[in-house]
Structures are given as structure tokens and as C-alpha cells.
Amino acid sequence: MTSLPETTQRKLGLVIDLDTCVGCHACVIACKGWNDAQYGAPLSDQEPYGANPTGTFLNRVHSYEITPPHGQAQLVHFPKSCLHCEDAPCVTVCPTGASYKRVEDGIVLVNEADCIGCGLCAWACPYGAREMDKAAGVMKKCTLCVDRIYNENLPPEDREPACVRTCPAGARHFGDLGDPDSDVSQLVAARGGFDLMPDLGTKPVNKYLPPRPKDQWQETDILAPFLDPIADTPQGFLGWLDRALERL
Amino acid sequence: MHPAPSVIIFTTFSGLGFGLLVFLGLGLPPVTGWVAFVFFVIAFALAVGGLLASTFHLGHPERALKAFRQWRSSWLSREGIAAVAALIVMGIVALLAVFFDSRIAALGWIGAALSLATVVTTAMIYTQLKSVPRWHQALTPLHLVSASLAGGALLAGQITSAQILLALAGLIQIAHWARGDRRFAEAGQSIASATGLSEAGRIRAFAPPHTGTNYLLREMVHVVGRKHAQRLRIIALGLGYALPLGLILVPGASHGLGGLAVLSHLLGMLASRWLFFAQAEHVVGLYYGARGERIGAC
Numbered sequence: 001m002t003s004l005p006e007t008t009q010r011k012l013g014l015v016i017d018l019d020t021c022v023g024c025h026a027c028v029i030a031c032k033g034w035n036d037a038q039y040g041a042p043l044s045d046q047e048p049y050g051a052n053p054t055g056t057f058l059n060r061v062h063s064y065e066i067t068p069p070h071g072q073a074q075l076v077h078f079p080k081s082c083l084h085c086e087d088a089p090c091v092t093v094c095p096t097g098a099s100y101k102r103v104e105d106g107i108v109l110v111n112e113a114d115c116i117g118c119g120l121c122a123w124a125c126p127y128g129a130r131e132m133d134k135a136a137g138v139m140k141k142c143t144l145c146v147d148r149i150y151n152e153n154l155p156p157e158d159r160e161p162a163c164v165r166t167c168p169a170g171a172r173h174f175g176d177l178g179d180p181d182s183d184v185s186q187l188v189a190a191r192g193g194f195d196l197m198p199d200l201g202t203k204p205v206n207k208y209l210p211p212r213p214k215d216q217w218q219e220t221d222i223l224a225p226f227l228d229p230i231a232d233t234p235q236g237f238l239g240w241l242d243r244a245l246e247r248l
Numbered sequence: 249m250h251p252a253p254s255v256i257i258f259t260t261f262s263g264l265g266f267g268l269l270v271f272l273g274l275g276l277p278p279v280t281g282w283v284a285f286v287f288f289v290i291a292f293a294l295a296v297g298g299l300l301a302s303t304f305h306l307g308h309p310e311r312a313l314k315a316f317r318q319w320r321s322s323w324l325s326r327e328g329i330a331a332v333a334a335l336i337v338m339g340i341v342a343l344l345a346v347f348f349d350s351r352i353a354a355l356g357w358i359g360a361a362l363s364l365a366t367v368v369t370t371a372m373i374y375t376q377l378k379s380v381p382r383w384h385q386a387l388t389p390l391h392l393v394s395a396s397l398a399g400g401a402l403l404a405g406q407i408t409s410a411q412i413l414l415a416l417a418g419l420i421q422i423a424h425w426a427r428g429d430r431r432f433a434e435a436g437q438s439i440a441s442a443t444g445l446s447e448a449g450r451i452r453a454f455a456p457p458h459t460g461t462n463y464l465l466r467e468m469v470h471v472v473g474r475k476h477a478q479r480l481r482i483i484a485l486g487l488g489y490a491l492p493l494g495l496i497l498v499p500g501a502s503h504g505l506g507g508l509a510v511l512s513h514l515l516g517m518l519a520s521r522w523l524f525f526a527q528a529e530h531v532v533g534l535y536y537g538a539r540g541e542r543i544g545a546c
């Protein structure tokens with residue numbers, strides 16, 4: 001099971017738009033909320049209200065400062081979850097077969113009943129997409145919300161990953177990246193979507209859309225003259241008050 | 249990578265134990281009876297003790313048997329199988345030698361080969377990881393295997409082999425460090441390739457995703473001071489290779505000196521193994537601003 005399938009029928013994954021992500025972490029919370037109560041062991045926290053809070057998350061948002069050669073520095077928020085790699089190194093290292101990639105849709109999952117918690121898959125993943133749950137002693141990772149996307153008990157509009165459903169900026173898109181005509185594939189083509197660390201040969205399914213170039217600040221001085229400071233020292237009544245108070 | 253005591257003890261002790269089993273399997277020395285008993289007890293204690301220590305870092309040690317299933321793809325699984333096979337075959341060799349004063353040469357060779365295979369598979373677990381460039385190099389298996397054989401020869405009292413192997417292993421150790429220091433740069437990964445934002449401008453990690461720490465940072469992002477590391481390298485080289493070599497070069501070396509050489513080698517190897525983990529940088533650190541400019545406390 002731990003050998004990777006040659007091909008998968010579909011390549012379900014996420015497209016993350018670094019241009020529109022506002023860094024609100026709503027996807028982090030939605031992900032934790034959904035996955036805390038569904039697939040497998042809950043995502044535990046240690047000392048959540050203590051001095052050193054830590055816990056298991058399947059999706060995390062980094063923030064980077066980009067300083068272009070000309071112009072203002074820009075903050076880019078960078079959500080990161082499992083990229084459901086086609087050549088997933090995390091799967092092949094697993095000694096038990098707990099980690100596997102599904103043939104039908106390419107989702108990379110952990111069968112927690114078989115996981116011995118050796119942590120080797122987390123070492124093998126270059127992206128830091130796997131976290132061992134401290135309480136359960138098993139490996140946790142993004143399931144692509146496999147228990148939502150096919151779930152007929154949910155209304156149709158909810159049959160997408162929790163993080164995608166919740167994102168207020170529309171920065172996360174879900175679909176079949178193996179189908180060139182799908183919305184997500186079109187979006188990737190139109191916006192120049194890219195892979196993370198492509199040289200490592202993991203062939204991530206998830207794609208990232210680059211931030212669009214920002215427009216430049218134009219120097220205009222129509223209003224500038226009116227904004228000049230009027231007087232350094234107050235005149236008239238205010239000047240008298242100032243001087244009077246000074247003397248007190 | 250986090251230098252977890254369980255993993256350091258496992259790789260050091262079982263490396264040494266399987267190294268000794270290689271020599272015992274080859275019949276070097278061709279011991280039987282009580283002497284064989286002592287040799288095999290030491291070898292098995294080291295090898296099995298190391299393996300047991302390695303189960304301490306498992307989240308579910310009770311499921312360890314499941315780890316034998318995926319030998320087709322997983323080096324960790326192959327290691328488990330090789331280790332058990334080596335211990336079984338060498339167990340039979342030991343029984344024959346201790347209680348029946350006899351040796352079946354072919355069986356010994358098979359046991360030696362399996363013991364060697366165990367060390368190779370252990371080494372491959374680390375070597376295969378592209379995400380840890382320092383380990384992902386041809387010298388990693390050479391380093392771990394040569395160190396294991398040198399220790400094995402030392403324990404087996406094979407003075408000539410030990411002299412050659414210690415010198416060789418010491419040189420490979422130095423080469424592994426030197427090459428390892430360049431590996432991250434050679435792997436070509438940076439915050440730019442990790443985020444794909446290279447075209448936009450200069451990138452700095454501005455804020456980590458969490459205010460506290462997490463599994464990734466605890467397990468894979470470990471920073472050692474350069475000075476500290478240099479000092480430990482000298483200790484590892486001195487105690488692990490140079491001093492034992494010097495001790496066994498003393499003409500007519502006694503058992504006492506031999507014991508000292510083994511102890512020194514063991515301490516040196518523990519230092520070497522600590523560095524093996526602590527100095528190995530995982531590319532995930534790039535997302536947290538490792539190897540780049542940083543702002544704030546992250």
C-alpha cells in the first residue's frame with residue numbers, strides 16, 4: 001500500500017491565491033474545527049491556556065515580507081497544508097502502509113489504526129505538512145476533507161473542504177487539477193500557478209498563485225501645498241494663551 | 249533535526265552491536281564455549297538494547313509488528329526485517345558456538361551479511377531523505393557502516409582490522425562532515441524556492457504561523473552553535489577514532505587498554521551521532537526563516 005500508484009484517476013487538490021489571502025487564519029480554525037471531530041483522532045492541544053501552548057494543526061498560515069527592488073515592502077500571507085504530492089516521499093518511507101495515496105482521487109491519507117507513530121513520514125515531507133499528535137501518538141495530516149467532499153449528508157454547497165468553504169477572501173479553491181478543463185486548472189493556467197520546491201521532485205498537486213504586481217504610488221502635489229504646516233508658533237488669541245500659560 | 253536521546257542511543261549501540269556480530273559471524277575471533285558466551289551477550293545486548301531504545305520514540309510501540317509489512321518500498325521496514333533475520337541467524341550461530349562448541353561457516357557468513365545489511369538499511373533511512381540535504385549523500389551509508397565495522401572490530405579484538413577500519417572510518421567521518429557542510433547549499437533550496445515568491449523581491453519570514461512552538465519546530469528545526477559544533481567534532485574525532493587507534497597501536501596492548509579504547513570509541517560515537525542529528529537541517533526550517541534574515545522572535 002505504501003508504494004505509490006502509477007497514476008490516479010483524478011488529482012484533487014487546492015489552489016491557494018497568495019494575492020487575495022488576507023492572513024486571517026480562518027481556514028486554520030475551520031480546519032481544526034472540522035477535523036477535531038471527524039476523521040481519526042482529534043487534534044489535541046497541550047497547555048492551550050498555559051504558558052507554552054502547542055497543538056496539532058493540519059493547516060498553518062505563515063507571513064512573509066517581500067521587498068521588491070523598487071517600491072514598498074509587501075506582506076504575503078502563506079497558508080500551507082499537505083500538497084497531496086504525486087510523488088509523495090512521505091508515503092514510500094512508511095514502514096506499515098499506514099500512509100497511502102488513493103488511486104481514485106490522489107488524496108494522501110494516514111490509516112491511523114496502522115500508524116506506529118515513528119514520525120519518518122514527517123521527516124520525509126519537505127513542506128512540514130505532517131504533525132504527530134502528542135495525545136494520540138499517530139500522524140495527522142490534511143485529509144483534503146475527504147469526509148466532506150463526498151458526504152451526501154451535507155448540503156451540496158458544503159461538500160468542499162472546510163478551509164475553502166470558510167475563507168472570507170476566496171483565496172482557496174478546490175478541484176481536480178488532473179483535468180485541464182476544471183475551474184482550478186484554468187485558474188492555475190491563467191494566473192501562472194506554481195509548485196513549492198519543485199526541484200525536490202515531489203510533484204505537488206496543490207498549486208500557489210503568485211501575488212499580482214502592486215501599482216505604484218504616484219507623486220501628486222495638488223493637495224500637498226494645503227497640507228503644509230501653517231505656523232510653528234501660535235498667533236492671536238491662541239498665541240496669547242500659550243504665552244500666558246507659559247508664564248504660570 | 250532534534251537529537252533525540254532514544255535515536256542517538258539506538259543508532260550508536262545497535263551499530264556497534266551489529267558491527268560486532270559481523271565479526272563474530274565471520275569467526276573473527278573463532279570463539280566457542282564461555283568466551284563465545286561473553287562475546288555474544290555483549291553483541292546481543294548492544295544490538296537488541298539499541299533496537300528497544302528505538303521503540304521508545306514510537307507513538308504506538310505495541311503496533312511495531314506492522315512495520316515489517318512494507319519492505320517493498322520502505323527502508324525502515326527493511327531495517328526491521330534485516331535486524332530480526334540477523335538476530336535469529338546469529339542466535340543460532342551463538343547457540344552452536346556456546347553450547348556445542350561448533351561452527352557452521354556458511355551460517356556464520358549469512359549472519360554476518362544480514363548484520364551488515366541491518367546497518368546499511370539503517371543508514372539508508374537517513375540517506376534517502378531529500379528533505380535533509382546533509383544526510384542525502386553517498387557518504388552517509390559509508391560513514392555509518394565504516395563506524396559500525398570499526399567499532400565491531402575493536403570489540404571483537406581484531407587489532408589489525410580495527411587499526412585499518414578506525415583510520416578509514418575517521419577519514420570518512422571527516423569527509424562526511426566537510427561534504428555535509430556544503431550539502432544544504434548544493435541542494436539549492438531557499439526561502440525563495442520554498443515559498444515560490446522569488447520573483448517578487450527579497451523575502452523575509454515576517455511572522456510564524458503560531459505564537460508557541462509546534463511539532464515541526466521541536467522535531468526538525470534544531471539550531472546548534474557553530475563553535476559548540478566544532479568543539480564536539482574535535483571530541484568525536486579524538487575519542488571516537490584517534491584515541492582508540494592510539495591505544496591499540498601500543499605494542500602488546502592489554503585487555504585494560506582495549507577496554508579503554510572501546511569506552512573512548514563509544515563516547516566519541518555518541519558525540520558524533522549527536523552531531524549527526526543536531527547539525528542536520530531540514531528544509532522545512534526555510535518556512536520559518538532558517539538560513540535567512542529574520543525579524544521578530546520566531
Ligand code: SF4
Nearest residue numbers: 082083085088090125
Ligand atoms: S505535502 Fe508532504 S505530506 Fe503532503 S503528500 Fe507531499 S510530501 Fe506528503
Ligand code: SF4
Nearest residue numbers: 094115116118119121
Ligand atoms: S508515523 Fe505512521 S504514517 Fe508516518 S511513517 Fe510512521 S507509521 Fe507511517
Ligand code: SF4
Nearest residue numbers: 031142144145161163
Ligand atoms: S482540506 Fe480540510 S484538512 Fe485539508 S487544510 Fe483544508 S480544512 Fe484542513
